[in-house]
Amino acid sequence: MLPLPPFTYHAPATLPEALSLLSEHGMDALPMAGGTDLLVNLKHRLYDARHVVGLRGLPExxxxxxxxxxxxxxxxxxxxxxxxxxxxxxxxxxxxxxxxxxxxxxxxxxxxxxxxxxxLDTRCVYVNQSRFWRQALGGCLKKDGTTCHVVPGGRNCVAxxxxxxxxxxxxxxxxxxxxxxxxxxxxxxxxxxxxxxxxxxxxxxxxxxxxxxxPPLPAGLVAGFAKLRMREAIDFPALSIAVALLAPGGRVERVAVTVGALAARPHAVAGLERFRGRIWGRDVADEIGALTRRQCHPLANINVDPEWRREVLAVHVRRAFAAAGALPAG
Ligand SMILES: Cc1cc2nc3c(=O)[nH]c(=O)nc-3n(C[C@H](O)[C@H](O)[C@H](O)COP(=O)(O)OP(=O)(O)OC[C@H]3O[C@@H](n4cnc5c(N)ncnc54)[C@H](O)[C@@H]3O)c2cc1C
Ligand code: SF4
Incomplete structure (x- = not known):
């Protein structure tokens, strides 16, 4: 079992108290809500902070x-x-x-x-490991090293x-x-x-x-979510896809697609305004799926084959629209 590193735990009772603790300790403090991710990462020695500010007592x-x-x-x-x-x-x-x-x-x-x-902190197969495991590779840009193992030579972390x-x-x-x-x-x-x-x-x-x-959502807006993960329980996303569609009278007025679990920033699919005015249907959903696939390039930052993740992107876009009730399921 991995032990926690030593730290001082603060349990503020009000928001101003919590904020002054964060202000006082700066980079040396981490807020903790449920602790489900933070405590694991502390055990993995991913953080050097010596103060943890518990948030559970804050009514605000x-x-x-x-x-x-x-x-x-x-x-x-x-x-x-x-x-x-x-x-x-x-x-x-x-x-x-x-x-x-x-x-x-x-x-x-x-x-x-x-x-x-x-x-939530970003995740990568080379960093969400024990320090002992990471040391064998000499660390990486995100922690204790100077290189990225996902994109060798890359200057940014793509967790x-x-x-x-x-x-x-x-x-x-x-x-x-x-x-x-x-x-x-x-x-x-x-x-x-x-x-x-x-x-x-x-x-x-x-x-x-x-x-x-x-914000208040326009009447008739539908939204859906689809997720790819290797196990149907207790697994992080290999793809996380959200869609929103407004198509009054069956004609597209607004459509949005965001894809998570690719790299450090969720990707908002660009260029969707071209579908404005089109009659909504499976053909439009498939074109949006193809556009999403063109823009998204999964990486070897998680333990799921990136090429396969890319191949199933369009299917998951369709599933997200189906979950929104905008297409028949299947
Ligand atoms: C086995 C396992 C499977 C998981 N699967 C998934 C999954 O499928 N999808 C998914 O999305 N997540 C998953 N998670 C991650 C995680 O449990 C959740 O995302 C959860 O939402 C984290 O919430 P928390 O309150 O426990 O955060 P904490 O662990 O307390 O904090 C997480 C981070 O957020 C910061 N933080 C917390 N609250 C605040 C705040 N109010 N203001 C500023 N910073 C804050 C902390 O400093 C820390 O950096 C999984 C975790 C585990 C252990
Ligand atoms: S993407 Fe590269 S730098 Fe970032 S955590 Fe993974 S190996 Fe480290």
Whole structure:
């Protein structure tokens, strides 16, 4: 069994208290929500921080509510399992409920939180290992080394954003609220991520993700989620695909597709405005699948054959539209 490294655990009772701890300790502190990923990574000696700031006592990060304009606000500490059973989420944001239900296994979904999922560290077959294992290769750009084993000679870490809720929230135009002692700011989920697997989001170390706001969605918008994973239980995504479609009267007005688990930043498929005005149907879905395949290039950053992942991309785009109810299942 791998022991945890020594650290000081802080249990603030209010948001201002938590933010001043993060401000005081800077890069030497890590926030912890459910701890389902953080504690494993600490055991693997992926972090050198000596302070852990527990978030579970913060009432400001809890709750799910609907705003007068119809937006849905989800507290960062919302357990992933709650996203699968909350009536408001199930009725208004079914693709989010579906993605949440496909995360890990039941125990991890009870402990893991929405905020922890959105801030999940990137994953790579060469880094999510014990220090002993990694030392045999001399480390890598992300930790203790100078090279990337996935893209030798590459200057950026391409470890995968493996958080299943991010593609869904990006297609729905959701925004996150980030707080620090300096104040609050809002960032879209799409803009939360950057193409650097060493630290793949724009959240500063002194900031906390407080909540997620999904804007009021237009009547008739449908959204779906499809996931490729090697086991149907307790497995990270090999592909994580979210779609949203607005096609009043059967004609496409708006369509969005986001693919996760490729590299450090979920990929928003570009050029979808060309489908505007088309009669929605299987042929359009297949063209969108083909466009997605052209733009997405899975890497050998996880233990699933990249060429095969690319070949099944279009099928999963179709499945996501089927999950949205926009195509027949199958
Ligand atoms: C076996 C296994 C399978 C898994 N499978 C999946 C899967 O299929 N799909 C998937 O998406 N995930 C998966 N996970 C990852 C993980 O359990 C979940 O994504 C979970 O959402 C993490 O939430 P947490 O609250 O436990 O985060 P923590 O472990 O507490 O934190 C994760 C990261 O987020 C930061 N953080 C947490 N909360 C905040 C906040 N409010 N503000 C700022 N930073 C914060 C932490 O500092 C840390 O860097 C899996 C994990 C395991 C162990
Ligand atoms: S992608 Fe490269 S640098 Fe990043 S974790 Fe994997 S091996 Fe390390």
């Amino acid at each position: 990060l809890r709750g799910i509510r609907e705003e007068p304009d119809g937006a849905v606000v989800l507290g960062a500490l919302t357990p992933i399992a709650e996203l699968t059973r909350n009536p408001l989420v199930r009725s208004r944001l079914p693709s989010l409920a579906a993605a949440a239900g496909a995360i890990a296994g039941p125990q991890l979904r009870e402990m893991g939180t929405l905020g922890g999922n959105l801030c 995968a954003a493996s958080c299943d809720t991010a593609p869904v929230l990006a297609t729905l135009g959701a925004r996150v609220n980030l707080a620090s002692v300096a104040g609050e700011r809002e960032v879209t989920v799409a803009a939360l991520y950057v193409a650097d697997g060493i630290r793949n989001h724009v959240r500063r170390p002194d900031e906390l993700l407080v909540s997620v706001r999904v």
